[in-house]
Amino acid sequence: MTILSEILTFNETFVTEKKYEQYATTKFPDKHIVILTCMDTRLTELLPKAMNLKNGDAKIIKSAGAVVTHPFGGIMRSLLVAVYELQADEVYIVGHHDCGMSSINTDSIIDKMVDRGIDKNLFTTLKYSGVDMKDWLHGFQDVTESVKMSVDAVRNHPLMDSKVPVHGLVVHPDTGKLDIIVDGYSS
Numbered sequence: 407m408t409i410l411s412e413i414l415t416f417n418e419t420f421v422t423e424k425k426y427e428q429y430a431t432t433k434f435p436d437k438h439i440v441i442l443t444c445m446d447t448r449l450t451e452l453l454p455k456a457m458n459l460k461n462g463d464a465k466i467i468k469s470a471g472a473v474v475t476h477p478f479g480g481i482m483r484s485l486l487v488a489v490y491e492l493q494a495d496e497v498y499i500v501g502h503h504d505c506g507m508s509s510i511n512t513d514s515i516i517d518k519m520v521d522r523g524i525d526k527n528l529f530t531t532l533k534y535s536g537v538d539m540k541d542w543l544h545g546f547q548d549v550t551e552s553v554k555m556s557v558d559a560v561r562n563h564p565l566m567d568s569k570v571p572v573h574g575l576v577v578h579p580d581t582g583k584l585d586i587i588v589d590g591y592s593s
Contacts, residue, residue, distance in 0.1 A: 436462050437459070438493055440466075440484075440496070440497055441497075442468075442469065442556070444469070444500075444502055445470055456577060465488045471546065473552060473556055482559075482560070482563060496572075496590065498574075499573065499574045500553075503576060504579055507546060508545055512539060515543055553575070557572050561593065573588060
């Protein structure tokens, strides 16, 4: 049985038995917050529990490293939509210790792409098109500094409401302990 067939079999029972009813909510976050966090599997259930969040309390955006990499990319667009259209009044950037983005090796990723069939010549074409793969795929050395940089990128974005607090936190992926890096109320 494939993973997809397992998911679909479970889903059929989930829907038939109306197990979805316990998760009923609206598209607007009850606590009026939007969170940008990492896609790390350890945070899937841990972070909402560590922040005392239940289904419907927050908009949660996940990205590798919880990093805002481009001022007009998909992450920033999602944050702006959450604030202006979906009633989020605060932004939380939550990085975590032991993040895979802190030890990323771009050469290794490129080698893995080639091993899986990506034409090596494509990287030359991308380079001449202005795409620096090493710059695009790079991670960070220090999660605290990375969170600060993302907070600054959001707070200083020309389209972000300056009255919206932008907080920065780092969570421990084993315990859920949150450390405040930037208090958006005092910034």
